[in-house]
Amino acid sequence: MGLLVSLDALLQEGSVTGAARRVGLSTPAMSHALARIRERLSDPILVRSGRGMVLTPRALALKDQVHSVVTEARRALAPERPFVASELARTFAVHASDYVLTILGTSVDRILREEAPNACVRFVPNTPDDPALLRDQGSDLAVGIYGDLPQEMRSRQLLTDRFVCVVRRGHARAKKRFTLEQFVGIPHIQVAPRGKPGGYLDDVLAERGLSRTVARAVPYFVTALQLAAATDYVLTISERIARHFAEPLSLTILEVPVKLRPYALSLVWHPRFDGDAGHRFLREIFLRAATEAAGDRHEEPRTRLDATDPTSGQTRKRKRRLA
Numbered sequence: 517m518g519l520l521v522s523l524d525a526l527l528q529e530g531s532v533t534g535a536a537r538r539v540g541l542s543t544p545a546m547s548h549a550l551a552r553i554r555e556r557l558s559d560p561i562l563v564r565s566g567r568g569m570v571l572t573p574r575a576l577a578l579k580d581q582v583h584s585v586v587t588e589a590r591r592a593l594a595p596e597r598p599f600v601a602s603e604l605a606r607t608f609a610v611h612a613s614d615y616v617l618t619i620l621g622t623s624v625d626r627i628l629r630e631e632a633p634n635a636c637v638r639f640v641p642n643t644p645d646d647p648a649l650l651r652d653q654g655s656d657l658a659v660g661i662y663g664d665l666p667q668e669m670r671s672r673q674l675l676t677d678r679f680v681c682v683v684r685r686g687h688a689r690a691k692k693r694f695t696l697e698q699f700v701g702i703p704h705i706q707v708a709p710r711g712k713p714g715g716y717l718d719d720v721l722a723e724r725g726l727s728r729t730v731a732r733a734v735p736y737f738v739t740a741l742q743l744a745a746a747t748d749y750v751l752t753i754s755e756r757i758a759r760h761f762a763e764p765l766s767l768t769i770l771e772v773p774v775k776l777r778p779y780a781l782s783l784v785w786h787p788r789f790d791g792d793a794g795h796r797f798l799r800e801i802f803l804r805a806a807t808e809a810a811g812d813r814h815e816e817p818r819t820r821l822d823a824t825d826p827t828s829g830q831t832r833k834r835k836r837r838l839a
Contacts (some may be wrong), residue, residue, distance in 0.1 A: 519556070522549040524586040526562060527579040531569055599793035605634040606794055611646045611658035612639050613709050615737040615757050616781070619675070620659075623805035632797070641735075642709055650786045656795060658784045659802070660709075663820040670790065671782045674802060675810040676817040677754040678778040679717070681770040682762075684745050690768040694750075696726070699773045703731035705751040707740045716818070717752055720774055741765055752776075756810060778814035 525535035526546070536546035554560055559574040571579070617639060628635055643649070646658040647666050659674060681699070683690055689698065700721065708715070713733065721727055731749055734740050737757050744751040745765040758769050783802055789795040 519549060519552060520582065520589075521586055522546060523553050523561075523578075524582045526550060526553070527571065527575055527582055530562070530571060532562070596793070599797065601632045601797055603634075604632040604794050604797065607636040607638055608657065608795075608798055609638050609640060609655040610798075611642050611649070611655055611660065613642055613660065613737065615754060616659045618738065618760055619756050620802065620805045620809055623809045624801055627801050627804060631801075635794075635798075637798070644710055646784070650784065653786075653788075656785065656789065657798065657802070659781060660784070661779060661781060661820055662784060665784065668787055669784055670787050671784045672799070672803070673817075674781045674783045675756075675806045676778050676780050676814040677756050677810070678814055679752055679772050679776045680755045680758050681772050682741065682744050682751045682753055682758050682767050683749075683770065684747065685766040685768050687748060687768065689750070689770065694770055694773040696724075696773045699750065700726050700728045702748070702750045704728050705740045705743055705747075705749045706730045706733040707735075707737055707751075707753060708733045709735050709737075711735060716779075717772075717774075717776065720776060724774070741767065778817045780817035780819055782819070 521539055522535065522541070525538040526532070526549075529535045529538055532546050532550060533543055535541075536543045539546075541549070550561065557574065559572055561572055561575045562569040563572060621639075624637070628637065640655070642658065642660045646655070646660065647662070647669055649655040650658055650669065651666065662671070665671060681694060689702070706713070706715070713730070718727065732740075732743060734743065737753065738761070740751050740753060741758070741761045742765065743749065745767055752772055755769070758767070761767060762769055783799060785795070785799065
């Protein structure tokens with residue numbers, strides 16, 4: 517790069533003294549650089565003409581090209597401009613469930629409209645391959661409950677929630693507490709965002725020698741709530757979204773008749789974005805939205821929803837049953 521800068525100065529100034537002054541070198545140092553350039557290009561570049569010097573045909577042909585390259589290199593190596601949110605014009609891909617969109621979506625949208633109106637967030641569903649998509653540059657962020665993330669991944673706890681039961685208003689159990697026997701005797705709706713049967717509730721029931729009958733398994737929280745509102749099924753679901761839809765869907769919220777620990781939802785990204793000002797701004801928006809919409813915290817939340825959760829103290833093999 518140093519030799520290229522010297523060549524550009526020589527081509528622009530047409531003299532060794534002027535080129536030296538342009539880049540802040542001594543005249544002998546620039547003469548030495550010219551000698552190296554002549555050797556590299558097999559061309560004298562500058563030749564004496566009367567009291568001055570003129571560029572050779574090869575130098576004239578290189579003049580604009582070399583200047584353009586040096587200018588672009590300087591621009592690339594220049595310090596990054598201070599980040600201005602209102603100037604952010606970029607599309608981000610974020611993996612999230614309809615639960616996240618329900619609880620945080622409007623807050624995220626409002627903050628973006630107010631502070632970065634030209635930014636676009638493209639939400640896509642969670643998949644078992646979220647970490648790989650983040651690593652392979654297909655996505656920017658993922659929000660969810662993750663177990664064994666690749667070691668290099670970054671994560672930050674976003675919010676916590678707990679489980680409740682939901683039945684339609686007017687259901688036979690709507691005004692009474694469930695007994696455990698009644699709970700497992702009623703057909704269930706299961707929310708399975710990644711399409712897998714079983715889960716934390718099934719593990720807890722299995723520890724007691726019990727299992728439930730899952731009549732319907734759906735990938736979306738809102739669909740599960742709508743189905744519960746129209747049937748006699750029982751739905752075990754996150755409290756925040758249950759309370760969001762309880763009134764409009766005429767649902768009754770009941771306590772789960774078995775102890776289930778709360779859980780934590782995390783924001784996950786690849787470390788290549790650690791120094792990216794725009795990406796850092798988006799992460800902060802999600803954190804601000806979570807504080808605004810779900811600021812209360814549950815104690816000792818689980819970090820994953822299966823029996824291998826390191827926060828649970830359990831290591832046994834999972835037992836699953838989907839009737």
